[in-house]
Amino acid sequence: MVTRHFDIMIVGAGIVGAALAATLRHSGLNLALIDPRPPHEPTVDWDTRIYAISPGSVALLQHVNAWQRIDSSRLTPVHAMQVHGDRNARLVLDAIQSGVPQLAWIAEAGQIQHALWQTLVEQPNLTIFCPGQGRSLHWSAQQARLELDDGQCLSADLVVAADGRASWVREQAGIIARRDDYHQSGVVANFSCERPHRHIARQWFRDDGILAWLPLSDRAISMVWSTPAEHAGRLLAYTPEQLAQQVATAGQHALGKLQALGQAAAFPLSLLRVNPIVRPGLALIGDAAHGVHPLSGQGVNLGLRDVSELAAVLLDRQAARCGDLPLLERYARARRADILTTQSVTDGLYHLFHHQHPLLTRLRNIGLNTVARLDPVKSWLVQQSLI
Ligand SMILES: Cc1cc2nc3c(=O)[nH]c(=O)nc-3n(C[C@H](O)[C@H](O)[C@H](O)COP(=O)(O)OP(=O)(O)OC[C@H]3O[C@@H](n4cnc5c(N)ncnc54)[C@H](O)[C@@H]3O)c2cc1C
Structure with a gap:
């Protein structure tokens, strides 16, 4: 041949x-x-794989004339990010304060x-x-x-x-x-929410892993819960109603009641x-x-x-x-x-948030709260998310 x-x-x-x-x-x-x-x-249904796309990546996809072809009603800008540690530590990154129109866009793979x-x-x-x-x-x-x-x-x-x-x-x-296996899976699922998300991406560092809610259009969110494989298995075994209830509770009911949109899926993490x-x-x-x-x-x-x-x-x-x-x-x-x-x-x-040692727990929360007060450090963190 x-x-x-x-x-x-x-x-x-x-x-x-x-x-x-x-x-x-x-x-x-x-x-x-x-x-x-x-x-x-x-299709009209939301994809289970949803990504936070940085402005630098958007520029590349625009340059090759692909970004313009995506239905704009399926793209959601992120105007702020809230990161919650344990013990009420909180860090907020804001687009306006950082002098940019948005921190990232949320798009379906x-x-x-x-x-x-x-x-x-x-x-x-x-x-x-x-x-x-x-x-x-x-x-x-x-x-x-x-x-x-x-x-x-x-x-x-x-x-x-x-x-x-x-x-x-x-x-x-x-x-x-x-x-290096993290012995965790990333459980992904989408939900409609009772209260508007105000284009805020939310993340909680919890004892059972890291929970992220990414804003979608139409009062909906995409969840990624990076959690030990055994807990991931339990989340996948729940009915859609039970899963929505668990996820709403884990996210401190920040957006009121959640309702599952489609099936959940899990990806092993390493x-x-x-x-x-x-x-x-x-x-x-x-x-x-x-x-x-x-x-x-x-x-x-x-x-x-x-x-x-x-x-x-x-x-x-x-x-x-x-x-x-x-x-x-x-x-x-x-x-x-x-x-x-x-x-x-x-x-x-x-590793910082995975370990339950009391000293580490204290240090990481001091860390989050300190960063929250230091504007130059916050600006640097924003710049990192923008490349
Ligand atoms: C739970 C979770 C959440 C994530 N969230 C984000 C996020 O918010 N933002 C972000 O930037 N990233 C995120 N990621 C990471 C992201 O999914 C990957 O980094 C991304 O998919 C990598 O793209 P890729 O094209 O390199 O590989 P892949 O997406 O794996 O694509 C590989 C391609 O190669 C093809 N292929 C495989 N084998 C062969 C072969 N033998 N011959 C020819 N073709 C082959 C496949 O069909 C596929 O099309 C997330 C990952 C997980 C698990």
């Missing part, structure tokens, strides 16, 4: 892989994008993926292999060779692994990922450290390159920052080939600090 050659093969068309393909639209590079399944058509897909199917320098799944992948000195399940053979100067946490490409390359994230002819992006606790809502945002950096390096490659290691190392170096900081901060916060 004839082998089709590309400059870059992107394996995985989740938000991160799709965004990279779209960002390289005017690059003059010949691209292949491979994924076993296309995104679902959006399915809506973002569908919007990206619509831009990709019109992209002249892109060939989409979907449904497509790799059977074997090998690198030689000059190129990588991918055989798909249906027997098609593709080759490329560079393979980009964007195939998520359990990356098949990473495994084929023999790159070890260190996984910290994933991957090193290296580049090899000759290979670059890892998104969850294939790093995994973080969802308490700061940073996973997709971190992945989209990989996209910006890798695209910038590829566009500025001059005489280099896309798979050249010195070029790819520029990407890895540029991403190192952001990835390490996000992993350390989210992991540190998880």
Whole structure:
């Protein structure tokens, strides 16, 4: 069978892989994008996967003409964030006080993926292999060779692994990922609420985990409850009415009575450290390159920052080939600090609030209340959420 050659093969068309393909639209590079399944058509029901998208990520999605394609009635700006510690400690981050129109936008994963897909199917320098799944992948000195399940053979100067946490490409390359299990699941569900949320995202650090309520339009919220696996199992076993009651109580009835919208789902949580994230002819992006606790809502945002950096390096490659290691190392170096900081901060916060030692309990609440009084520190925290 004839082998089709590309400059870059992107394996995985989740938000991160799709965004990279779209960002390289005017690059003059010949691209292949491979994924076993296309995104679902959006429906009137809310998606169970709902993300806080930072303004920096919004700018990237606007730049590739995807954000504009999302039904604006399904996008909700976040005007403030309330973080509640135990013992009534509280930190409030406010958009107006921080001089920005909103801290983030809340959007459905399915809506973002569908919007990206619509831009990709019109992209002249892109060939989409979907449904497509790799059977074997090998690198030689000059190129990588991918055989798909249906027997098609593709080759490329560079393979980009964007195939998520359990990356098949990473495994084929023999790159070890260190996984630290949080022994928690992220239980996600949506609810309508009795009282308006006033565009405030709320988060409680509780003995049984971290509960987050993200505002949706139409007086509704999306919940992420990161909680021990055994408690997650109990939450999933409740009837919708029982779950709504538990979640309302855990959130101190801040929005009155809640009513479940659709089914709850749970995702196991772990910290994933991957090193290296580049090899000759290979670059890892998104969850294939790093995994973080969802308490700061940073996973997709971190992945989209990989996209910006890798695209910038590829566009500025001059005489280099896309798979050249010195070029790819520029990407890895540029991403190192952001990835390490996000992993350390989210992991540190998880451990700080996970332990029940009385001294730690006191320290963390003093910490929250002190930060609440220090405007420059608060501004810094806001800036972190805006990149
Ligand atoms: C409970 C929870 C809440 C979260 N909340 C937020 C939030 O508020 N904000 C935020 O930024 N992040 C959040 N995240 C993180 C976010 O879900 C991930 O960071 C994000 O999905 C990573 O995107 P990705 O495109 O790298 O990987 P994925 O979304 O996993 O996409 C991988 C793609 O690769 C494809 N694929 C898999 N295997 C293969 C293969 N062998 N060949 C070809 N294709 C393949 C898959 O079909 C898929 O399309 C949350 C995560 C959890 C668990």
